[in-house]
Amino acid sequence: MSRLGKAGWALFFLLLLVILIGPAIAPNTATHPVGPPYAPPSGRALLGTDHLGRDMLSRLLLGGRPLLLTSLAAAAAGTLAGSLTGLVAALSRRRLGAWLMRPLDAITAVPPILLLLLCLTALPNRTGLVIAVAITSAPLSARVARSAAAQVAGRAHVENAIARGENWSWLLGREILPLVAGPLLADFGIRFVAAVYLVAAAGFLGLGASDTDWGRLIVEALPGAALQPVALLAPVIGVAFLAVAANLASDRAAQNSRGLLA
Amino acid sequence: MRPVHPLLRHALSGLAGNVVLLAGLSFLVFVGVDLLPGDPITSRLGPTATPERIAAVRAELGLDQPVLTRYGDWLAGIVHGDLGRSAAGQPVTELLSGRVGNSILLACLATACLIPLSFGFGLAAARRRGRPADRAISTGSLLLLSVPEFVVAGFLVLILAIGLRLLPAVSLVPAGSSPVRHSEVLVLPVLSLLLVGLAYATRVIRAAAAGTLRAPYVEFLRLSGQSERTILRTAVVPAVLPVAVQIWLLTGVSMIGGAVLVEKVFGYPGIGELLVTSVQTGDLAVVQALVLVLGGATLAVLLIADLAMVLLTPRLRTGGGAE
Numbered sequence: 001m002s003r004l005g006k007a008g009w010a011l012f013f014l015l016l017l018v019i020l021i022g023p024a025i026a027p028n029t030a031t032h033p034v035g036p037p038y039a040p041p042s043g044r045a046l047l048g049t050d051h052l053g054r055d056m057l058s059r060l061l062l063g064g065r066p067l068l069l070t071s072l073a074a075a076a077a078g079t080l081a082g083s084l085t086g087l088v089a090a091l092s093r094r095r096l097g098a099w100l101m102r103p104l105d106a107i108t109a110v111p112p113i114l115l116l117l118l119c120l121t122a123l124p125n126r127t128g129l130v131i132a133v134a135i136t137s138a139p140l141s142a143r144v145a146r147s148a149a150a151q152v153a154g155r156a157h158v159e160n161a162i163a164r165g166e167n168w169s170w171l172l173g174r175e176i177l178p179l180v181a182g183p184l185l186a187d188f189g190i191r192f193v194a195a196v197y198l199v200a201a202a203g204f205l206g207l208g209a210s211d212t213d214w215g216r217l218i219v220e221a222l223p224g225a226a227l228q229p230v231a232l233l234a235p236v237i238g239v240a241f242l243a244v245a246a247n248l249a250s251d252r253a254a255q256n257s258r259g260l261l262a
Numbered sequence: 263m264r265p266v267h268p269l270l271r272h273a274l275s276g277l278a279g280n281v282v283l284l285a286g287l288s289f290l291v292f293v294g295v296d297l298l299p300g301d302p303i304t305s306r307l308g309p310t311a312t313p314e315r316i317a318a319v320r321a322e323l324g325l326d327q328p329v330l331t332r333y334g335d336w337l338a339g340i341v342h343g344d345l346g347r348s349a350a351g352q353p354v355t356e357l358l359s360g361r362v363g364n365s366i367l368l369a370c371l372a373t374a375c376l377i378p379l380s381f382g383f384g385l386a387a388a389r390r391r392g393r394p395a396d397r398a399i400s401t402g403s404l405l406l407l408s409v410p411e412f413v414v415a416g417f418l419v420l421i422l423a424i425g426l427r428l429l430p431a432v433s434l435v436p437a438g439s440s441p442v443r444h445s446e447v448l449v450l451p452v453l454s455l456l457l458v459g460l461a462y463a464t465r466v467i468r469a470a471a472a473g474t475l476r477a478p479y480v481e482f483l484r485l486s487g488q489s490e491r492t493i494l495r496t497a498v499v500p501a502v503l504p505v506a507v508q509i510w511l512l513t514g515v516s517m518i519g520g521a522v523l524v525e526k527v528f529g530y531p532g533i534g535e536l537l538v539t540s541v542q543t544g545d546l547a548v549v550q551a552l553v554l555v556l557g558g559a560t561l562a563v564l565l566i567a568d569l570a571m572v573l574l575t576p577r578l579r580t581g582g583g584a585e
Contacts, residue, residue: 106286109564110557111519117541121549122295197410201523204412205538218416222527226424236416240409247408 008248015245019068022061030054030062030212038228048230050220056231060238063203063212068242070126070209071195074133078195079188081134082141087172087180089142090149101146104139112136116198120207129209133198137191144187148180189250196246200239214239268579272572276565287557291550292336296329336550345551348540354551357536365532368521371448372455373514380460381506384467385498391472399464406461412523415454419527422450447530454524459513463506470505474498504574508567515563518556 028034033053034045041048047056085104089097107115119132152158158175166175202208203215217235225232339346345354387399406414474480475498483493525534533552540548572579 103286103290106283106290109283109287109561110553111516111560113519113522114537114553114556117522117537118291118295118549118553121541121544121546124544193408197408200410201412204523204526206542215412218412219526222416222419225419229420229424232416233420236413236420239413240417243408243410243413244405247404251404 006252008245008252011241012245012249015241016068018061019064019242022064026058026061028055028058030059038224038231040228041230047234048228050217050228050231051224056217056234059212059217060214060234063210063214063217063235064238066209066212067196067199067203067214070129071133071192071199074130074199075137075188075192075195077130078134078137079141079184079191082138083145083184083187085138086142086145086147087149087176090146090153091168091171091176097146101142104142107135108139112194112198113201116202117205120202120205124207126209129199129202129207132202133195136198137194141184141187141191145180145184148183149176152176152179186250186254189246189253193243193246193250196239196243200243214242269569269572273565273569276568280561280565284554284558284561288337288340288554289333291553291557292333293329295546295550340551340554345555346547348545348548354548357548358533358552358555361531361533361536364530365518365521365525365534368448368451368455368525368530368532369514369517371452372459372517373510375452375456376459376463376513377510379456380463380467380510381502383460383464384506385471385494385502387464387468388471388475391475396468400468403461403464406457407465409458410523411454411458411520412527414457415450415524415527418450418454447528451521451524451528451530454527455517455520458520459517463509463513466509467502467506470502471498474501477501500574504571507570507574511563511567511570515560518559 028045031054033049034055035042035049035053037049037051037053039045039049039053045055045057047060050056050059082104085100089100092100110118115136116129116132119128119135122128123131153176158171161171161175199209200213200215203210203213203217204219206216206219208216214235218232218239221228221232221235336346343355345358347353348357383399383403387396390396480493480497483497521532522534522537524530525532526538529535533556537549537552539545540552
C-alpha cells in the first residue's frame with residue numbers, strides 16, 4: 001500500500017502542476033476554432049478538435065484549474081463548517097450537542113448528487129456549486145470532528161483549562177485543535193475526493209465551474225465519440241486521474257494521521 | 263408481561279425516527295432552498311426580463327405567498343399523494359410514471375449482479391490476504407472506487423461501443439416500450455453502475471472477512487482439523503453476512519443517485535434523465551419532489567438494512583447480551 005500511496009502523491013503533485021500552469025501554456029483560446037469539427041489529432045491540434053472545431057488540448061488545459069480550485073474551495077468550506085459544528089457539539093452539554101447534530105443527520109439521508117442538483121436548481125452558478133458541495137460534506141466532517149474531539153474533551157488538560165475559566169476560543173484553539181488536527185486534515189482529503197466528483201458531475205450537467213469544465217467536455221464529446229474518440233478519452237482520463245490520485249493521496253494521509261490520536 | 267419482540271421494537275423505533283427525519287428533510291428541501299441566495303425566477307427568465315414579467319411568473323407559480331404557507335400546502339399535497347406541478351403545469355406524478363420502473367429495473371439488475379460478485383471477490387481476496395490475487399483485487403477496487411460513474415460509463419462507451427462495436431452507445435427505447443424488450447440497451451448502464459458499487463462492496467466485505475479469518479475461533483476450527491469449506495460455511499459466512507447485507511442495500515440505494523448521471527450518458531429513459539432536464543431548466547418543483555421521494559427511499563432502505571442486521575445477528579435477534 002505504501003508504494004501505491006507514494007505513487008499516488010507523485011501523480012497528484014504532477015497533475016496539480018499541469019492543472020495549475022495549464023491555462024498559461026494552452027496554445028489556443030477555448031472558443032477559437034482551429035480546424036474542421038471532429039478532426040483527429042494533428043500537428044495543429046494535438047488532441048484533435050471538438051464538435052465546433054475548437055482545440056481539445058487547449059480546452060482541457062483551460063478547464064483543469066477552475067475544476068481543481070472550485071473543488072478545493074468547496075471541500076475547505078465544508079470541512080471548516082462541519083469541523084466547527086462537530087467540535088462545539090463535542091465540547092457542549094449533551095442535549096445541545098444532539099440538537100446541533102440532528103439536522104446534519106437528515107442531510108446525510110439524501111444522496112449527495114441529489115443535494116447538488118437541488119442547490120444548483122435554486123442557484124445555478126459557481127457560488128451555488130460551492131455551497132452545494134459544502135452542504136453535502138459538512139455533516140460527515142462534523143461526525144469525524146465530534147468523535148475525534150470527544151476522545152480529547154475529557155482529558156485532564158482540558159478539564160484543567162475549563163476550571164481555569166478559559167473561554168471557548170482558547171479551549172478549541174489551544175487545547176483541542178492541536179490534538180485533533182491530524183484526523184481533520186485526513187478528513188479534508190476525503191472531502192476533497194468527494195468534491196472533485198461532485199464538481200465534475202456538475203460540469204457534466206452543464207452547470208460546472210467553467211465553460212471548459214472536464215465534466216462538460218465529456219458530455220460534449222459523447223455524441224461524436226465514434227468520429228473523434230480522443231476528444232472523449234482525454235477528459236475521461238483527466239477526471240479519472242485526478243480522482244484516483246486524490247483518493248490515493250488522502251488514503252495515505254489518513255493512514256499517517258491515525259497515530260496522532262494515540 | 264411478555265417483552266416486545268426485539269425485531270418489532272427495532273422496526274417501530276426506526277420507523278418513528280425515520281418519519282421525524284423525513285419531516286425534517288422536507289423542511290430543509292423546501293424552506294432551506296428558499297433561503298439560498300439567488301432567485302429561480304430571475305435565473306430562468308434571464309437578466310433581460312422586465313420587473314412586470316418577473317412579478318407575473320412569480321404570482322403564477324404561487325411564489326408571492328410566504329414560504330411557510332407554501333410549505334404547508336406542498337406538504338398537505340404530498341400526504342395526499344400529489345407531488346405538485348412542474349413549471350410547465352404537468353403533475354409531477356404523471357411525469358414520473360413509467361420512468362420510476364425503468365430506474366428501479368436498472369438499480370435492481372446492478373444489485374443482483376453486485377451481490378454474488380462482491381461476495382466472491384471479497385472472500386477470495388480475504389482468503390489470499392497479502393498474496394498477488396488479493397493485491398490485484400484490493401488495488402483495483404481502490405482505484406475504481408473514486409472514479410465517478412459517468413467517467414466509468416465514458417470508458418465503457420469508448421471500449422465496448424466504439425472500440426469493439428459490441429453494444430449500442432445510446433439507450434434508444436421507443437416510446438411506450440419497455441427497456442426489458444431491448445435488453446442490449448441495459449448492458450452498458452448496468453455495467454457502469456455495477457463497477458463503482460462493486461469496488462466499494464468488495465473492499466468492505468474483504469475487510470470484514472479478513473478480520474473474521476484471523477479470529478481465535480476460526481484458528482481453533484482450523485487447528486481441530488475442520489476443512490476450509492466447513493470453516494467458510496459455518497464460521498466466516500455467518501459473520502460476514504450482516505455486514506455484506508448492509509453494504510448491498512446501501513450500495514443498491516446509492517445506485518439510484520449514481521444512476522442519475524449514468525442515465526444521462528446513455529440517454530436512458532429513467533428518473534435520472536428527468537431530474538437532469540429539470541435541473542437544467544430550473545424546474546424547482548420537480549427537483550424538490552424527486553429529492554424528497556429518493557430521500558424517503560433511502561431512509562426506507564436504511565431501515566431495512568438495520569432490521570436485516572438485527573435478524574442476522576443472534577445476540578441482537580434474541581434481545582440478549584449487551585443490547
